[in-house]
Amino acid sequence: MTPFLPITPLLPDILASLAERPRLVLEAPPGAGKTTQVPLALLDATWLAGGRIVMLEPRRIAARAAAAYMAAQLGEQVGETVGYRIRFESRVGPRTRIEVVTEGILGRMIQQDPSLEGIGAILFDEFHERHLAGDLGAALALDVQSGLRPDLRLLVMSATLDGERIARWLDAPRLSSPGRSFPVSITHSPVRPQETIEQHLVRTVRQALREHPGDVLAFLPGRREIERARSMLEKQGDDLEVVALHGELSLAEQQLALSPADAGVRRVVLATNVAESSVTLPGIRAVVDAGLAREPRFDPPSGFTRLETVNISQASADQRAGRAGRVAEGAAYRLWPQSRRLEPSRTAEIEQAELSGLALELAGWGSDNLPWLDAPPAGAMGQARDLLRRLGALDEASAITRLGRDMLALGATPRLAAAALRAAPERRALVADLLALTEARSPLRGEQGRTDDFRQRVAALHLWRDAGARGARAGSADIGALAAIEKASAGWRRRLEIRSSASGVPDSHAVGDLLVHAFPDRVARRDEGQPMRYQLANGRGARLHEASALLGEPWLVILDLRLDARDSLVFAAAPFDPEVLERDHADRFVTERVMRWDDERQIAEAFEERRFDALVMSRKAIPLRGDDAVPALLAGIRARGIGSLPWSDNARRLRARIGALRVWRPELHLPDVADATLLQSLESWLSSYLSGKRRLEALQAAELSEALSSMLDYEQRRALDVHAPEELKVPSGMTRRLEYGTRDDDPGAPPVLAVKLQELFGLADTPRVGDGRMPVMLHLLSPAGRPIQVTQDLAGFWNRTYPEVKKELKGRYPRHPWPDDPWTAAATHRAKPRGT
Structure with a gap:
């Protein structure tokens, strides 16, 4: 039975709009039901004519959850009328008409079949998140619609969307639905001195549990913070269920967070921003929000992308708080000052990401003249194409090569795809492991987790895999993380058509020799005079930390580092044989x-x-x-x-x-x-x-x-x-040098003329230079060459100051003339003759 949700009264209008026009913008807040009700409502539309509906979700967890909920409403299993496709996992069948896919899947579908045969509608859910793959998918779909498939319907949906701007971009009408929410009180919880973000959050979670019934949803930026907060909460020993929710969990662990808690048990869900939208968490009455998210940031000068912890936008803060008002009145506790100003909405990933994957997609499509909402920055695209040419994916004219098309079909990032396809057949199994390991967080924990030798991650995976039923624990590695990495590796092995997995300890250079093909710009050679320092092929410098496991290695390929202005710190690298450079x-x-x-x-x-x-x-x-x-x-x-x-x-x-x-x-x-x-x-x-x-x-x-x-x-x-002029002729008949540039702060300062007073008798006005525009600065000297007066007003000196100077110096220098009337006296550079 289809439930009645806030979106339900709007469904006829959605159907009518799409019957008349091929594009539509739908604004609906969390809880309205747009994700699970709109696709089902479109199934019987006349214009769909039995075709399929593809709905994009930004995250795997949301794709699975949405497909499962819609299938349950139809009384079916996932894979019948409703299915999903995500990386390395597909639950679709011959009867499937609604496919929920992650954003990257749509690009593959359009590249493989530009006419999108059999597909009648594409729905872009949670479009406000502005992921790069979502922006590309939308631009490609618009291009297909305008050229090949005018009958294709496009529906952009979001909870926090700049609907007016999106509607202008699509030339589409807008519809808005009310949400289903109750009032949520907002409290800003001040941090205490010396308190970590996890301590602050745990303290506030305890406060929320005391002040409100039901469960608590707490937002943290990443897995590391979630694990620390979880440990703190569990050590307090209360009858409390603490569960995590983030993208690195297994399907079973994610389902635990999405399922109701047992009767009488209160739950705290510690989540990243995957819980902002698209998924329903039952029983939440309070939200504790650290106000942080971890997002990729590309650094063009170094060529590295780092995950950075950033403040969330106001739209994200509102959406997180709204989670507390789904079933009853709730409360949101924000762990930042009320005075903090947040950006209104999230910055599009296309504006701050490394774009080699996008550039390869566009080369495969044959044009980058697409109807973008926000066009990719020209500088970042130029750098991306330079990298693709270096990897062999583009030729000098920026046209895609045969290797580039194979890389596109593989679906890995361009760097890793190049490494996989260049590897010898006997190395393909190890490549599959490297593809999985480089895309995941390190599975190493404890002291071993601080190693910068990437080979130890490979060794931990192989140790765990080779132990099999014997139950070895792979040293201090995280078994859950290794299981997730193994699942990804198995997916890559299927794509690479490899039947068996790698095992044992690879040769000392095997890992690095393969990774050089992915990161040729990050190969580094040790500085002969400074054994801890390396120079990278891109011109940057890097250094090992004091406890490095790579000390003494002459050549490294660097996968991860902390960017510093001078020499960046190596976080992960592997040694390699420099002959690989000569050979390949x-x-x-x-x-x-x-x-x-x-x-x-x-x-x-x-x-x-x-x-x-x-x-x-x-x-x-x-x-x-x-x-x-x-x-x-x-x-x-x-x-x-x-x-x-x-x-x-x-x-x-x-x-x-x-x-x-x-x-x-x-x-x-x-x-x-x-x-x-x-x-x-x-x-x-x-x-x-x-x-x-x-x-x-x-x-x-x-x-x-x-x-x-x-x-x-x-x-x-x-x-x-x-x-x-260099010098001036004075009334005494002598020439005296002018000194220019006497003030460093003013090149146009007046030049200085140092001259004995007696040489200027009879001169009424101060000499000028610069076509008469600049009076010189007179340094009037005594007969002994000592300064008497500094002036630019010679007439004023004769009238006012000279009588005093004469009175003071006449007795000291009796052999030099001191006339009563300097205006008419003869100028001289000599003393009076003896006896006069």
């Missing part, structure tokens, strides 16, 4: 003439280098030719700074004059001679003066001055001499 990646080797600047010896050197990407495999010194050394010399100057050049006093003064006049007379367009600009433009003004030189010291000061002067054309040089 010969196209990545280049031999080039290169120049190097030896800063210690202050000399340019020429070498012939053979490199694998950024790794120098061999180097030999070769003679210099012509101007070979110029780039290295320029690099050396840039490394040491502009001050490393042989600046003479004349050259420094010339720079200062150019800099000053550039400020005073911008219309002359004089060149910028500041340090940073000169360094940046070395090639244009200095290269020709370095020709034929190997050492920087071979550059003469006179050549540097000439290079600087050559930056000016004839008119500019003439203007410089006129408006920023």
